[in-house]
Amino acid sequence: MKIIEGNRSFNLDEFLKKPLFAHLSTLSPEGPRESPVWFYWEDESIYIIGTPSSDSFPGRIEENPECAIGIVDLDHTTGKVLHAGFRGSATVETFDKRIATRLLERYLGCEEEKWDPRFQGLGNSNILIKFVPQTVVVRDQSFIPSI
Incomplete structure:
Protein backbone atom coordinates (compact mmCIF):
# COMPACT_ATOMS: atom_id res chain seq x y z
CA MET A 1 0.00 0.00 0.00
CA LYS A 2 1.39 3.36 -1.00
CA ILE A 3 0.74 6.16 1.50
CA ILE A 4 0.52 9.67 0.06
CA GLU A 5 0.90 12.33 2.74
CA GLY A 6 -0.04 15.96 2.40
CA ASN A 7 1.94 18.86 3.86
CA ARG A 8 0.30 18.05 7.20
CA SER A 9 -0.31 14.44 8.08
CA PHE A 10 -1.18 12.17 11.03
CA ASN A 11 -0.65 8.60 12.24
CA LEU A 12 -2.86 6.43 10.03
CA ASP A 13 -2.87 3.37 12.30
CA GLU A 14 -4.03 5.42 15.31
CA PHE A 15 -6.66 7.14 13.18
CA LEU A 16 -8.06 3.79 11.99
CA LYS A 17 -8.54 2.58 15.59
CA LYS A 18 -11.27 5.19 16.11
CA PRO A 19 -14.95 4.21 15.66
CA LEU A 20 -15.54 6.54 12.72
CA PHE A 21 -17.86 6.17 9.75
CA ALA A 22 -16.32 5.17 6.46
CA HIS A 23 -17.91 6.00 3.12
CA LEU A 24 -17.65 3.14 0.63
CA SER A 25 -17.89 4.26 -3.00
CA THR A 26 -18.71 1.64 -5.61
CA LEU A 27 -19.70 1.62 -9.26
CA SER A 28 -23.04 0.56 -10.69
CA PRO A 29 -24.54 0.60 -14.19
CA GLU A 30 -26.47 3.72 -13.10
CA GLY A 31 -23.30 5.47 -11.91
CA PRO A 32 -21.33 5.73 -8.67
CA ARG A 33 -22.92 4.85 -5.33
CA GLU A 34 -21.88 5.69 -1.76
CA SER A 35 -22.62 3.71 1.40
CA PRO A 36 -21.84 4.88 4.96
CA VAL A 37 -20.42 1.89 6.86
CA TRP A 38 -18.69 0.82 10.05
CA PHE A 39 -15.27 -0.72 9.49
CA TYR A 40 -12.42 -2.66 11.05
CA TRP A 41 -8.75 -2.26 10.04
CA GLU A 42 -6.50 -5.33 10.25
CA ASP A 43 -3.40 -6.45 8.30
CA GLU A 44 -3.64 -3.45 5.93
CA SER A 45 -7.21 -4.33 4.94
CA ILE A 46 -10.53 -2.71 5.77
CA TYR A 47 -13.37 -5.07 6.69
CA ILE A 48 -17.06 -4.18 6.42
CA ILE A 49 -20.07 -6.30 7.37
CA GLY A 50 -22.71 -6.69 4.70
CA THR A 51 -26.13 -8.28 4.53
CA PRO A 52 -26.85 -9.29 0.92
CA SER A 53 -30.61 -9.42 1.51
CA GLU A 62 -18.94 -8.62 -7.14
CA GLU A 63 -19.64 -6.88 -10.45
CA ASN A 64 -16.77 -4.40 -10.17
CA PRO A 65 -14.28 -4.79 -7.30
CA GLU A 66 -12.62 -1.39 -7.83
CA CYS A 67 -13.82 1.04 -5.20
CA ALA A 68 -12.79 3.82 -2.83
CA ILE A 69 -13.25 4.52 0.85
CA GLY A 70 -13.16 7.91 2.57
CA ILE A 71 -12.93 8.39 6.34
CA VAL A 72 -13.07 11.77 8.11
CA ASP A 73 -12.58 12.67 11.76
CA LEU A 74 -14.21 16.09 12.21
CA ASP A 75 -14.71 18.31 15.23
CA HIS A 76 -16.05 21.65 14.03
CA THR A 77 -15.63 23.19 17.51
CA THR A 78 -11.85 22.68 17.49
CA GLY A 79 -11.31 22.80 13.74
CA LYS A 80 -9.95 19.25 13.60
CA VAL A 81 -10.35 17.66 10.16
CA LEU A 82 -8.40 14.47 9.52
CA HIS A 83 -9.04 12.70 6.21
CA ALA A 84 -7.90 9.37 4.80
CA GLY A 85 -8.91 8.52 1.24
CA PHE A 86 -8.34 4.95 0.06
CA ARG A 87 -8.33 3.58 -3.48
CA GLY A 88 -8.20 -0.13 -4.20
CA SER A 89 -10.34 -3.19 -4.69
CA ALA A 90 -12.65 -5.30 -2.58
CA THR A 91 -13.88 -8.85 -2.45
CA VAL A 92 -16.93 -10.45 -0.92
CA GLU A 93 -15.76 -12.95 1.70
CA THR A 94 -17.54 -15.54 3.81
CA PHE A 95 -18.63 -14.32 7.22
CA ASP A 96 -15.89 -14.46 9.89
CA LYS A 97 -17.39 -14.14 13.37
CA ARG A 98 -14.02 -13.13 14.90
CA ILE A 99 -13.54 -10.16 12.57
CA ALA A 100 -17.21 -9.17 12.77
CA THR A 101 -17.11 -9.21 16.57
CA ARG A 102 -14.00 -7.02 16.65
CA LEU A 103 -15.66 -4.60 14.23
CA LEU A 104 -18.88 -4.35 16.23
CA GLU A 105 -17.12 -4.04 19.59
CA ARG A 106 -15.47 -0.82 18.36
CA TYR A 107 -18.90 0.79 17.97
CA LEU A 108 -21.10 -1.05 20.46
CA GLY A 109 -18.82 -2.11 23.32
CA CYS A 110 -17.69 -5.52 24.53
CA GLU A 111 -20.98 -6.82 25.94
CA GLU A 112 -22.94 -8.29 23.03
CA GLU A 113 -26.02 -8.85 25.18
CA LYS A 114 -26.28 -5.04 25.53
CA TRP A 115 -26.00 -4.37 21.78
CA ASP A 116 -28.91 -3.22 19.68
CA PRO A 117 -30.73 -6.47 18.78
CA ARG A 118 -30.06 -5.89 15.07
CA PHE A 119 -26.37 -6.59 15.69
CA GLN A 120 -26.65 -9.55 18.07
CA GLY A 121 -26.00 -13.03 16.75
CA LEU A 122 -24.87 -12.15 13.25
CA GLY A 123 -24.00 -15.23 11.23
CA ASN A 124 -24.00 -16.89 7.82
CA SER A 125 -26.72 -14.64 6.38
CA ASN A 126 -24.04 -11.94 6.49
CA ILE A 127 -20.79 -11.54 4.57
CA LEU A 128 -17.61 -9.55 4.97
CA ILE A 129 -16.24 -7.10 2.46
CA LYS A 130 -12.44 -7.14 2.43
CA PHE A 131 -11.05 -3.95 0.93
CA VAL A 132 -7.34 -3.95 0.07
CA PRO A 133 -6.03 -0.43 -0.57
CA GLN A 134 -3.49 0.26 -3.28
CA THR A 135 -3.06 3.88 -2.21
CA VAL A 136 -4.19 6.04 0.67
CA VAL A 137 -4.06 9.82 0.86
CA VAL A 138 -3.56 10.99 4.47
CA ARG A 139 -4.19 14.68 5.16
CA ASP A 140 -4.66 16.84 8.21
CA GLN A 141 -6.95 19.56 6.87
CA SER A 142 -7.63 21.17 10.24
CA PHE A 143 -8.51 24.85 10.48
CA ILE A 144 -8.86 27.60 13.04
CA PRO A 145 -12.55 27.78 13.96
CA SER A 146 -14.37 31.11 13.92
CA ILE A 147 -16.78 30.11 16.70
Whole structure:
Protein backbone atom coordinates (compact mmCIF):
# COMPACT_ATOMS: atom_id res chain seq x y z
CA MET A 1 0.00 0.00 0.00
CA LYS A 2 1.39 3.36 -1.00
CA ILE A 3 0.74 6.16 1.50
CA ILE A 4 0.52 9.67 0.06
CA GLU A 5 0.90 12.33 2.74
CA GLY A 6 -0.04 15.96 2.40
CA ASN A 7 1.94 18.86 3.86
CA ARG A 8 0.30 18.05 7.20
CA SER A 9 -0.31 14.44 8.08
CA PHE A 10 -1.18 12.17 11.03
CA ASN A 11 -0.65 8.60 12.24
CA LEU A 12 -2.86 6.43 10.03
CA ASP A 13 -2.87 3.37 12.30
CA GLU A 14 -4.03 5.42 15.31
CA PHE A 15 -6.66 7.14 13.18
CA LEU A 16 -8.06 3.79 11.99
CA LYS A 17 -8.54 2.58 15.59
CA LYS A 18 -11.27 5.19 16.11
CA PRO A 19 -14.95 4.21 15.66
CA LEU A 20 -15.54 6.54 12.72
CA PHE A 21 -17.86 6.17 9.75
CA ALA A 22 -16.32 5.17 6.46
CA HIS A 23 -17.91 6.00 3.12
CA LEU A 24 -17.65 3.14 0.63
CA SER A 25 -17.89 4.26 -3.00
CA THR A 26 -18.71 1.64 -5.61
CA LEU A 27 -19.70 1.62 -9.26
CA SER A 28 -23.04 0.56 -10.69
CA PRO A 29 -24.54 0.60 -14.19
CA GLU A 30 -26.47 3.72 -13.10
CA GLY A 31 -23.30 5.47 -11.91
CA PRO A 32 -21.33 5.73 -8.67
CA ARG A 33 -22.92 4.85 -5.33
CA GLU A 34 -21.88 5.69 -1.76
CA SER A 35 -22.62 3.71 1.40
CA PRO A 36 -21.84 4.88 4.96
CA VAL A 37 -20.42 1.89 6.86
CA TRP A 38 -18.69 0.82 10.05
CA PHE A 39 -15.27 -0.72 9.49
CA TYR A 40 -12.42 -2.66 11.05
CA TRP A 41 -8.75 -2.26 10.04
CA GLU A 42 -6.50 -5.33 10.25
CA ASP A 43 -3.40 -6.45 8.30
CA GLU A 44 -3.64 -3.45 5.93
CA SER A 45 -7.21 -4.33 4.94
CA ILE A 46 -10.53 -2.71 5.77
CA TYR A 47 -13.37 -5.07 6.69
CA ILE A 48 -17.06 -4.18 6.42
CA ILE A 49 -20.07 -6.30 7.37
CA GLY A 50 -22.71 -6.69 4.70
CA THR A 51 -26.13 -8.28 4.53
CA PRO A 52 -26.85 -9.29 0.92
CA SER A 53 -30.61 -9.42 1.51
CA SER A 54 -30.71 -5.70 2.42
CA ASP A 55 -27.39 -4.16 1.30
CA SER A 56 -26.73 -3.55 -2.38
CA PHE A 57 -22.99 -2.85 -2.15
CA PRO A 58 -21.91 -6.55 -2.00
CA GLY A 59 -23.48 -7.14 -5.42
CA ARG A 60 -21.84 -4.04 -6.87
CA ILE A 61 -18.44 -5.20 -5.56
CA GLU A 62 -18.94 -8.62 -7.14
CA GLU A 63 -19.64 -6.88 -10.45
CA ASN A 64 -16.77 -4.40 -10.17
CA PRO A 65 -14.28 -4.79 -7.30
CA GLU A 66 -12.62 -1.39 -7.83
CA CYS A 67 -13.82 1.04 -5.20
CA ALA A 68 -12.79 3.82 -2.83
CA ILE A 69 -13.25 4.52 0.85
CA GLY A 70 -13.16 7.91 2.57
CA ILE A 71 -12.93 8.39 6.34
CA VAL A 72 -13.07 11.77 8.11
CA ASP A 73 -12.58 12.67 11.76
CA LEU A 74 -14.21 16.09 12.21
CA ASP A 75 -14.71 18.31 15.23
CA HIS A 76 -16.05 21.65 14.03
CA THR A 77 -15.63 23.19 17.51
CA THR A 78 -11.85 22.68 17.49
CA GLY A 79 -11.31 22.80 13.74
CA LYS A 80 -9.95 19.25 13.60
CA VAL A 81 -10.35 17.66 10.16
CA LEU A 82 -8.40 14.47 9.52
CA HIS A 83 -9.04 12.70 6.21
CA ALA A 84 -7.90 9.37 4.80
CA GLY A 85 -8.91 8.52 1.24
CA PHE A 86 -8.34 4.95 0.06
CA ARG A 87 -8.33 3.58 -3.48
CA GLY A 88 -8.20 -0.13 -4.20
CA SER A 89 -10.34 -3.19 -4.69
CA ALA A 90 -12.65 -5.30 -2.58
CA THR A 91 -13.88 -8.85 -2.45
CA VAL A 92 -16.93 -10.45 -0.92
CA GLU A 93 -15.76 -12.95 1.70
CA THR A 94 -17.54 -15.54 3.81
CA PHE A 95 -18.63 -14.32 7.22
CA ASP A 96 -15.89 -14.46 9.89
CA LYS A 97 -17.39 -14.14 13.37
CA ARG A 98 -14.02 -13.13 14.90
CA ILE A 99 -13.54 -10.16 12.57
CA ALA A 100 -17.21 -9.17 12.77
CA THR A 101 -17.11 -9.21 16.57
CA ARG A 102 -14.00 -7.02 16.65
CA LEU A 103 -15.66 -4.60 14.23
CA LEU A 104 -18.88 -4.35 16.23
CA GLU A 105 -17.12 -4.04 19.59
CA ARG A 106 -15.47 -0.82 18.36
CA TYR A 107 -18.90 0.79 17.97
CA LEU A 108 -21.10 -1.05 20.46
CA GLY A 109 -18.82 -2.11 23.32
CA CYS A 110 -17.69 -5.52 24.53
CA GLU A 111 -20.98 -6.82 25.94
CA GLU A 112 -22.94 -8.29 23.03
CA GLU A 113 -26.02 -8.85 25.18
CA LYS A 114 -26.28 -5.04 25.53
CA TRP A 115 -26.00 -4.37 21.78
CA ASP A 116 -28.91 -3.22 19.68
CA PRO A 117 -30.73 -6.47 18.78
CA ARG A 118 -30.06 -5.89 15.07
CA PHE A 119 -26.37 -6.59 15.69
CA GLN A 120 -26.65 -9.55 18.07
CA GLY A 121 -26.00 -13.03 16.75
CA LEU A 122 -24.87 -12.15 13.25
CA GLY A 123 -24.00 -15.23 11.23
CA ASN A 124 -24.00 -16.89 7.82
CA SER A 125 -26.72 -14.64 6.38
CA ASN A 126 -24.04 -11.94 6.49
CA ILE A 127 -20.79 -11.54 4.57
CA LEU A 128 -17.61 -9.55 4.97
CA ILE A 129 -16.24 -7.10 2.46
CA LYS A 130 -12.44 -7.14 2.43
CA PHE A 131 -11.05 -3.95 0.93
CA VAL A 132 -7.34 -3.95 0.07
CA PRO A 133 -6.03 -0.43 -0.57
CA GLN A 134 -3.49 0.26 -3.28
CA THR A 135 -3.06 3.88 -2.21
CA VAL A 136 -4.19 6.04 0.67
CA VAL A 137 -4.06 9.82 0.86
CA VAL A 138 -3.56 10.99 4.47
CA ARG A 139 -4.19 14.68 5.16
CA ASP A 140 -4.66 16.84 8.21
CA GLN A 141 -6.95 19.56 6.87
CA SER A 142 -7.63 21.17 10.24
CA PHE A 143 -8.51 24.85 10.48
CA ILE A 144 -8.86 27.60 13.04
CA PRO A 145 -12.55 27.78 13.96
CA SER A 146 -14.37 31.11 13.92
CA ILE A 147 -16.78 30.11 16.70
